[in-house]
Amino acid sequence: MSEGWCVLPNLISRTTTDLLAKAVIDQEISQRHEWSAMVKKFNASGQQRPPSGVGHAQALINYIPELAQYATDARIIELVESIIGPSVRVSSISGLVNYPGNERGYWHSDWPFNQSLATYMRAPYADVAMQVSGILMLTPFSPESGGTWIVPGSHRSPTNPSNDNGVDRFAPQPGEMQVTGAAGSLLLYDSRLWHAVATNFTDAPRVAVAIRYAPWWLNLEVRRKGSPDFHRIAEQAGGKDNSVPLIPKSVFQQFHEDARPYFMHWLDQ
Ligand SMILES: O=C(O)CCC(=O)C(=O)O
Numbered sequence: 001m002s003e004g005w006c007v008l009p010n011l012i013s014r015t016t017t018d019l020l021a022k023a024v025i026d027q028e029i030s031q032r033h034e035w036s037a038m039v040k041k042f043n044a045s046g047q048q049r050p051p052s053g054v055g056h057a058q059a060l061i062n063y064i065p066e067l068a069q070y071a072t073d074a075r076i077i078e079l080v081e082s083i084i085g086p087s088v089r090v091s092s093i094s095g096l097v098n099y100p101g102n103e104r105g106y107w108h109s110d111w112p113f114n115q116s117l118a119t120y121m122r123a124p125y126a127d128v129a130m131q132v133s134g135i136l137m138l139t140p141f142s143p144e145s146g147g148t149w150i151v152p153g154s155h156r157s158p159t160n161p162s163n164d165n166g167v168d169r170f171a172p173q174p175g176e177m178q179v180t181g182a183a184g185s186l187l188l189y190d191s192r193l194w195h196a197v198a199t200n201f202t203d204a205p206r207v208a209v210a211i212r213y214a215p216w217w218l219n220l221e222v223r224r225k226g227s228p229d230f231h232r233i234a235e236q237a238g239g240k241d242n243s244v245p246l247i248p249k250s251v252f253q254q255f256h257e258d259a260r261p262y263f264m265h266w267l268d269q
């Protein structure tokens, strides 16, 4: 991870990735109306718009509870904890479906560094890993299918191009490359790493699950709708809402016992 990213290959079997990919697409389709309404709101308020042709499924864990065990595989947690310390929590899980011919996205870093969201840490950042992002590949990632664009080493930068910092959000970056991997592999990166959605040039959807791992000391309350921090910080700031829906008890009980501690903070009590 010295360059701010790595790929853990083949964590999940092909049979399972096929089933999960289908479940993610089903969920994306059932949430499409809601997501389009959200994108319209971003547009209306002049926010950076997500690339067209990319479908999103929020609160994926509530619909595909088996994901809890894959997201907290011991091999992943060991690596994540070596970067941000023990007692990590999963901060969010969502589905990504890049349909054939989707638009290329803008260079950004993820929450809490994405400066186009309602809540973010102001740049310049101290050079500290504060969250790890994961992208679980449910279909192969290649330059043809739209493997994520990354700028290796950019996680050490004190800022990123998600807002007006003088860098063109769509310009090629020195050293940029696309991540590749077989279905069932996981791209892990420091959430500060500059990355962008790539175009899918194949005729099949590129399906993935975005998983975020936070240290226990990172305040996730700003992403809990209805919490005092959400009201005071996220709502008042106005930017793009990236709140995380809570997990109903009936779903939580379906999680593998070993996976539960990583999601406990989102349990709807
Ligand atoms: O779909 C991709 O390749 C990148 C998505 C992304 O930017 C993210 O999950 O944070």
Ligand SMILES: [Fe+2]
Binding pocket: 108, 109, 110, 195
């Ligand atoms: Fe991202």
